[in-house]
Amino acid sequence: MSQPSRPLSPHLQVYRWQVSNTLSILHRMTGVALSVGALALVGWLLALAAGQGSFLQFSDLFRGFVGQFLLLGWSFAFFYHLCNGIRHLAWDIDRGFDKHFARKSGLFVVAVAVLLTLVFWGVALAGGAA
Amino acid sequence: MNSRSPLGSALGHGSAGSGTGHWWGQRLSAVALVPLTLWFAVSLLGLPGLDYYTVSAWAAAPLHAILLVLLVIALVYHSALGTQVIAEDYIHTPGSRIVVLALLRFAHIALAAAGVFSVFLIATRAGA
Numbered sequence: 001m002s003q004p005s006r007p008l009s010p011h012l013q014v015y016r017w018q019v020s021n022t023l024s025i026l027h028r029m030t031g032v033a034l035s036v037g038a039l040a041l042v043g044w045l046l047a048l049a050a051g052q053g054s055f056l057q058f059s060d061l062f063r064g065f066v067g068q069f070l071l072l073g074w075s076f077a078f079f080y081h082l083c084n085g086i087r088h089l090a091w092d093i094d095r096g097f098d099k100h101f102a103r104k105s106g107l108f109v110v111a112v113a114v115l116l117t118l119v120f121w122g123v124a125l126a127g128g129a130a
Numbered sequence: 131m132n133s134r135s136p137l138g139s140a141l142g143h144g145s146a147g148s149g150t151g152h153w154w155g156q157r158l159s160a161v162a163l164v165p166l167t168l169w170f171a172v173s174l175l176g177l178p179g180l181d182y183y184t185v186s187a188w189a190a191a192p193l194h195a196i197l198l199v200l201l202v203i204a205l206v207y208h209s210a211l212g213t214q215v216i217a218e219d220y221i222h223t224p225g226s227r228i229v230v231l232a233l234l235r236f237a238h239i240a241l242a243a244a245g246v247f248s249v250f251l252i253a254t255r256a257g258a
Contacts (some may be wrong), residue, residue, distance in 0.1 A: 028216060035209040042202065042241050045248035048189065049255075052182045059180065082167065092157060119162050124174050 023106045027084050030077035037074040075120055080113035152211060159208035166201040186252060195253035202245035210238035 015021050047058035061067050087109050090096045096105055133150050173194070177184055188194055212236050221227040 022172045028212075031209075032216065035213050038205050038209050038241065041205070042248070045189075045198070045202070045245055045252070048182070048185060049248035049251040055182045055185070078167065078171070082164065086164070089157065089160060099177040120171065120175070127175065127178075 019103045019106045023084060023110070027081060027088070030081040030084075031078040033074065034081055037077070039071075040074070070116075072121070076113060076117045079116040079120070080110065083109040083113050083116075152214075154219060156208065156211045159210070160205045162200070162204040163208055166197065166204055171200055175247070186255075189249065190255070192252045195249050198249045199246050202249065203242060206238050206242040206245065209241075210235065213238075 030092070044058060047054040062071055084106075087105055090105075091102075096102060133154055135221070173188070177188055189198060214231060217227065217230045217234060221230055
């Protein structure tokens, strides 16, 4: 390889910030967050398999402020990545790819993700499950 | 399903060296994760509590155990493919890129094994 100074994809520095690239980056960031979340999910299953003591210890990690903040972050990341992922799947079958529509669907997806996060926590807190 | 063009099939794998396999796997796992993750979220909300006995009994039911295994596999597979692309995009030094890609692959396989085995333990223990 004799081309060390060529810009490499996806050279973020040449973009002007706009809805499309912001949401695209957010999709990746929430994806990484959810990969860490997968680690926590498997940790939760491991703790459950290990027995009552381990499960209690693991659950305690998420009772404090930091733990609840993490759960809130993961829940939003999940709902955003889910909704925007469906938007991506629609693009894959050539639906909604028009520039103006894509901008609107992007803002819609963020609104739905925020709404679903609020509903999720509303139900969780009302039921006392959290 | 083979989503390659006839010419693509004839010539080989394209410039990335892997054909459409990665792309297609990411889409299939995404589609699978829509019902699986929603089922998981709604199930947790529906439980009367998240204490050891409630969660154990719930996870040990055969249908729930099977769905949990499917969730772990689809989630870890999707995560493996996604983080792989991010590493390929942002790590430009060939040496560290290979190391990170290998570690990501190992970590994801370990995660899948741990998750599936845990569900197996939970289901067999509580079923006895």
